[in-house]
Amino acid sequence: xxxxxxSVSRGLWLIKSEPTVYPWSxxxxxxxxAWTGIRNFTxxxxxxxxxxxxxxxxxxxxxxxxxxxxxKVVKTAYADSTAEEGDWSCVDVAxxxxxxxxxxxxxxxxxxxxxxxxxxxQSRLSVSKVTEAEWALIHELSSxxxx
DNA sequence: GCCAACGTTGGC
DNA sequence: GCCAACGTTGGC
Numbered sequence: 001x002x003x004x005x006x007s008v009s010r011g012l013w014l015i016k017s018e019p020t021v022y023p024w025s026x027x028x029x030x031x032x033x034a035w036t037g038i039r040n041f042t043x044x045x046x047x048x049x050x051x052x053x054x055x056x057x058x059x060x061x062x063x064x065x066x067x068x069x070x071x072k073v074v075k076t077a078y079a080d081s082t083a084e085e086g087d088w089s090c091v092d093v094a095x096x097x098x099x100x101x102x103x104x105x106x107x108x109x110x111x112x113x114x115x116x117x118x119x120x121x122q123s124r125l126s127v128s129k130v131t132e133a134e135w136a137l138i139h140e141l142s143s144x145x146x147x
Numbered sequence: 148g149c150c151a152a153c154g155t156t157g158g159c
Numbered sequence: 160g161c162c163a164a165c166g167t168t169g170g171c
Contacts, residue, residue, distance in 0.1 A: 148171105149170105149171085150169105150170095150171090151168105151169100151170090151171100152167105152168085152169095152170105153166105153167085153168080154165105154166085154167080154168095155164105155165085155166080155167100156163100156164085156165080156166095157162100157163095157164090157165100158161105158162095158163090158164100159160105159161090159162095159163105
């Protein structure tokens with residue numbers, strides 16, 4: 001029998017944004033936004049692998065250095081109109097819920113079970129993968145119930 | 148503000 | 160196909 005649990009098929013990701021450029025609070029205000037400006041092949045690969053309904057941690061880079069919320073992919077990859085040249089993609093994401101207490105990079109680094117997070121392994125990658133185990137643990141650390 | 152790490156470009 | 164030079168990201 002097919003398992004209908006969403007945890008089997010959903011993709012889990014982490015998307016980075018500098019809060020001075022586009023903070024979580026702005027996504028909450030906007031409800032949804034086009035996730036444009038990705039100009040890295042590995043990140044593009046991840047973007048294009050996203051499916052509708054996939055969930056993403058929203059991470060504040062540079063300032064904060066913490067995961068602050070969860071966003072959802074509401075539109076799969078399409079041409080990024082902000083790209084002047086080259087074959088780049090974007091997706092649409094919507095705010096879903098905030099993390100009760102943000103999970104900082106320092107916490108991630110200090111947590112053994114999170115040592116293999118793509119966030120750490122490929123520190124400059126702006127769209128990275130998150131495993132189910134990492135997803136669950138980060139929710140625990142943030143005192144937030146996954147939805 | 149600095150700089151390490153990493154990705155990309157281009158000369159050979 | 161290698162690798163030096165360069166540009167960018169992002170932590171510190």
